[in-house]
Amino acid sequence: MGAVDTADVVIVGSGFGGSVAAHRLADAGLSVVVLERGRAWPPGSFARTPADMHHNFWNPKGSDYGLFDVLEFRGFDSVVSAGLGGGSLIYANVLLRKDERWFVKDAELPGGGYEYWPITREDLDPHYDAVEAMLTPSRYPYDDPQFNSVPKAQAFREAADELGLDWQLPPLAVAFASKPGGQPGINLPVVEPSYGNLHGVPRLTCRLCGECDFGCNDGAKNTLDHNYLSAAKAAGADLRTMCEVQAIRPGGPGYQVRYLLHAMDGSSVSKRIDCERLVLAAGAFGTTRLLLGNRAHLPGLSSALGTRFSGNGDMLSFALHTRRDGRPRTVHASRGPVITSTIRVPDELDEDGGVGRGFYIQDSGYPVILDWLVQNMDVRGDLSRLAGFSLNRLRGLLRWAGPDHLEHGIGQLIGSGTLSNCSLPLLGMGRDVPDGVMRLRKGELDVSWTTETSRSYLDRVRGTMKDITSALGGEYVDNPLWFRKRLAVAHPLGGAPIGRHPGEGVCDPYGEVFGHPGLYVADGAAMPGPVGANPSLTIAAMADRLCDHLLLARGMSGRSPARGGPRRSGGTTQTAPAAPARLSGGRTGAAALSFTEEMAGQVTLGEREGPVPLRMHVTVAIEDMDAFLADPRHAARASGWLDCPALGGRLLVAHGLVELMVTVGGRRRMHYRLPFADDRGRQLVLNGHKELRAGPPTAIWPDTTTLYAKVLAGDVTLGAGTLTLGRLDFLRELTTLRAASPSVLERFGTFFLGSLWQVYRPRLSS
Template sequence: MEYDYIIIGSGFGGSVSALRLAKKGYSVLVIEKGKWFKAEDFPKTNWNFRKWLWMPSFRFFGIMKLSIFKHVAVLSGTGVGGGSLVYANTLPIPESTFFKTGSWQKLRDWEKELAPHYQEALKMLGAARVPKLFDGDIGLQKVAQNLGMEDKFDVTNVAVYFGEENVTKVDPYFEGMGPDRTGCNFCGACMTGCRNNSKNTLDKNYLYLAQKYGAEILAEQEVCDVKPLDEKDGANGYEVTIQTSTKLFSKKRKIRSKNVIFSGGVLGTIKLLLKLKSNSLPNISDRLGEDIRTNNETLVSVSSLEKHKNYSKGVAIGSILNTDANSHLEICRYSEGSNAWKLIHMPYVTGSNVFSRLLKVVVALIKSPIQYFKIYFVNSWAKQTVVLLFMQTLDSTLRFKRNIFGLMTSTVSSGQKPTPFIPESVILIKEYSKAVNGISTSFALETIAGIPSTAHILGGAVMGANASEGVIDKNNKVFGYKNLYIIDGSMISANPGVNPSLSITAIAELAMAQIPTKEKI
C-alpha cells in the first residue's frame, strides 16, 4: 500500500503531523520503534528495568533511553507517544530571545507567527497550572525567600488532568472524541509512566484523535532506509524500509509514500539521516549534525535527612524559580519506591579534573559517613529526594557525526563544552540543600568524567535560508529533496532555555498549517 505521508516517530512533532494531515484527508502511517503502553503496562517503580528502560540488547523495552556521548548524557523517551510518556509534563513558552537568535532568526517573525500555535498546543495538551504545593516545592519557595526572590517563584503549567483526585470522567477535553480521564493523585510517577490515567500523553490527544481520522500507527518497527523512488530529488515519492525493533529475527519490509516526515527526535532522526546521507539521501545539507544544543543544564539530586517529609508527592515538576534573565531552577521528583537512580549517584562535588573531584568524594564520605549511609542504604531515596534541574538560555553547540562503526559521536562546535559545574547552579544547590536539611549527590558520570546530563537534546537539523545555513527551510522542508520534512527536536534552531516540548508542538502546528487540504478526486 502507498501512503500520502509516512511519519517516522510518534513524539510531539510526529503526533501533531499525524493529526493535522489525517484531518486534511491524507492517508498517514506513523512508524514507532517503541511499544504501545496502557496505564497498567508502566512500571510501578523504576526498579522494574524491563518496563522502564529501553535497552533492546538486554530485552528491556521500556519508555526511557539513556545515551552517553563524549560531551553529554541524554535521557529520551521511546514508545507510542515518544517523549511524552517519560517527560515531566512542563509546558513553558520561551522568552523572546529564543525567537530572535540562532540560524532561524531572520526567516520569520517567529514570536508573532507562533503565538496562536502555542495557544493551540496548550489547549491540545490540556495544560493547567499546578493547583497545590508539596514539600519539594515548599523547599524551593524557601530558597526564593532566602535569596529575596519571592516574586520569581511560581508553579508550573503542566499537561496533567487534575479534575477530582482518582475520579474518572468522560473526556474533558475534546467534546467526547477523546478518552476518559482520571484526576491526578499527585503520586509523582510522571517520569516512570502514569498508571493513573492523568498525564496528558500524546496517545491521549493528538495520536488518539489522529486514529479517529484514519491515521495508522505501526509500533515496534524501526526505519532503516528511506530511498527516493526516482533516485533523484524524491519528487515521485520514497520507498521506506522497516524492520522489527523488539524481535530478534524478522524480514525487512518496504512501504511507499509520496511524502516522508522525520520525527524521531535528535537521537533518532539525526542518527538515521547521517546514515542515509552516505547512501540513499546524499544531497542532504552538510550542516546535518551541526548546532546540537542542550539547555546548558545540570541535574543534581538533594536528599533531605528529615524523615517526616515526603518529597515524592506532587507532579514531576510542580514549581520553578526564575533566578535571572538567563537561568531558572526546577525541582523534579519520582514516586515513592522509585529509588533505582541512587545506584549511579555519588556525592556531588565540583572540580577542574577527575582526580580533584574523586578526592573530594572521598573527603565527603569521610566527613559525613552516617548521612551518606542513610541515603544509600536506609533512606527511601525517592521519598526523601528531589532532582534539581537548572537551565540557561546561554548558548553553546555540539556536532554529532557518524564514526567508522556507524555510531554517533560528539565534538564541540561552538562556545564552551557543556559542563555540570555551572557556578550559578552550584550556589542554588547549596541553598536548596540548606533549606531542606539535605545532602547533594549527582550522576557518577558527572563526577568522574565531568559529563553533564540532559533530557533536552535539540538541533542537528536546524532551519536556514539555504543549505549552507541549515538542513531545512522555514516550512520544515529538507533542502535538496522534495516531499521530505523534519519535524521534531532536531529542528530547534536556538536555545529555548526551558523545557522544549511545547515549542516543538507549536512549530509542528505551524508547519502543518502550511500544507493544504488534500484535493478530492
C-alpha cells in the first residue's frame, strides 16, 4: 500500500470561502490542498455557441463537466457553479457589505425559534477591508465618456429619484481600468499583480458585453481565480480540479477525505487525502449535503444541521416596453456589466422609517445574443409584422413593374427591436425568512422551503418593482416561475449555520464545527440567515475571520496577508502586510514551538448549577525560544476555546497566557490564564494551575495532567473544579508538537525534562 496523501489543511471548494482560506493559510506557511469538483476556466474558454452550451452543464453521469449546475427543488430552482473560482465565475460582481443593523439578534421566526447573528458588523469590518484589498472593486464609471453609452443606470437613477428611493453605484469586481485607480477604458490590457495569474492568459478591461453571468472571456471580471487562487498557488497551495469529494471521516492527524478524480472521458478514480484541518467550502448545497451524508461518522453534530436555509430574498421580474413622454425609452439591458446600480429599500430595523424586512433591487442584464431571444417573445408584434410583410409582398407581385427592393420590407419584418431595447430585468434580494430545512431523501438533497412565510416580504419587493416599472413607463411582468409561486434562487444560504452553542448552530461564530475541532465551514452554508445584500463579500469576510481564528488556534500569526500599508508591485497598487517578525529559531510568521493541549473535567458554578462539564482546547505557542528560556516565568501565549454548555457552549480564547515551570518556594507550577466571554457577554477568566511537588517518579503523570481551575469574573469566583488530560489526549498532544527546527525542539526538551528532574529526582539522605 502506498503512502497516504497528507496536508496540513484540505479545502473542499474554491468559491468565496475556499479561495480566501486557500490564500490565507498557504501564505501562513501551511501545506494546503484545494479540492474543486469543476475544471479551470481561463479567459476565452467559456461557452458561447449552442453546441458548446449543450455540454456546459454539470452532469458527470453524462460525462459533462460544464460550468452550470442547475438544481430543481420543490419550491424553487437554483443555479450554482462548478469550476475553479466557484460562484465568482457566474455571479454579477456586486460586493456590498451586510447592513450594520441587519445583524439581527433574537429575531422570531414564524415556525418557532429565532434568527440570531452571533457576530456584528464591527467584527467583520476589518475582514471586509482585507477582502476588498484583494478583489479591488470599483464603481461603474458611467460619467466617463467611454462608458455613458449604458442608459440603464441613468434610467434606474431617474426612477429612484421619482420614487424617493436610495440609489447608488455599488462596488463591482470588474476591471474598468488597467490597474486600480487608473483611467477607465475599454479593452485595455489588465496589469497583473506580483503573484501573477494561474492561467497565464492576458486579460482585458470590460467591453460592456453583458456576459458576466455566463463567464467573462476577456478576464475583465476579478473572479477568484485571478486573485485569491493565483496568490494561493504562488504561496504553494495545491489546486486540484475535477476532484469531487464523497466522504469525510475523523482519522489520521485529524480528518480523512475521500474524493473522485474525474477524467474528461467520463471515468473516475477514487482517492484519499488525510489532513489536520478540514475546511468545507462547497457552497450551501454542497457543504450541507456532505455533512448530512457523513453524519453517522461525525457523532454529535448539532441538531441545527440542515436548518436556517434562505434564498437571501432573491426575486426576479421584468420591466417591459419602457417609455418616456409617450415614446419608447431605450435602456439596453445587454449593454454594460450585468449590474451597474442598486436601490436600497429600508428595513424596520433602520432609523429612517422603514417597515418590514428591507431589500435591494438592482438593474440586471444579459448578453447581447439574448436580445434576439427577448425580441422573439413579442409574439403579437411578430404576427402583425409578418402579416404586413406578406400583404406588401402580395401587392408588389400584383403590380409588378420592375425589380422589387426588399430592404425596407425586411427591416419592417425584423421590427424595431423595442422589446429588447426597452426592457429591463429587475433583481431583488433582501431579508427573507430563513426557515427552510435541508434533508437527504434517498441520498439526494431535499429542501423544504416555500414562499408562504416570506409572503409579506415578497409582496413588498414586487410592489416596489412595480413602482419602478411604472416610473420607467413600462409594463410589469413577473418571472414565469412566480405563477406557480416558485422562485429562482441565485444566493442559497444556510444549512450549517453559525451560533453561540450547539443548540443554536452547527458551527461556532468562527465557523468551527461544534464537537469536531479542526473541522470548519467557510461558505454560504454558515450563514444563520439572509445577508440581505449580495452575499459574496460577507462570505469572503467571514472566511478571512475564520482563518485568523484557525491560525491563532494553531499557534501561528493571525495577521491577514492582505492587511497593512500599500505597496506597488507589478504596476498595481496593492495592500501588503507589514514585515512579519522573525521569530528566534523559526520561520517567518510562525511560532518557534507550539503544541495543542485538550483537557476535560467539571466545574461547580454555584450551588444551584452544581457540577457542569467543561473542556479546554488551547494551543500554546512560544514565539522566541531565547526569550522564553531567559524569562523566569517561562511565559507563552495561548489561544483556542473552552466548551461549557452552562456558559454558552464553545467560547473563544484569543489572548491567553501559560507560564511553564514557575518556581514557587521549593515547588514548580504551571499557570494558565485564559480570558473569554460567555453567552451573556460577561468578561470572564479561567484561572488554573498544575502543582508539581517533590515525590516519586510515579507522581509525574497525575501532577502534569491535573489542572486546578477557577472561573473568575473580576475578583469574584463563579466556580471551581478540576480538568484532567487523558492518556489518549496526551498521545494526541504529542502529534501536535511543532518546532521550527530540531535545535529548537532539543532546547525545549532539555528545559522541560530538566525541570521535571529538578522536582522529582531522588533525594539521597545524608
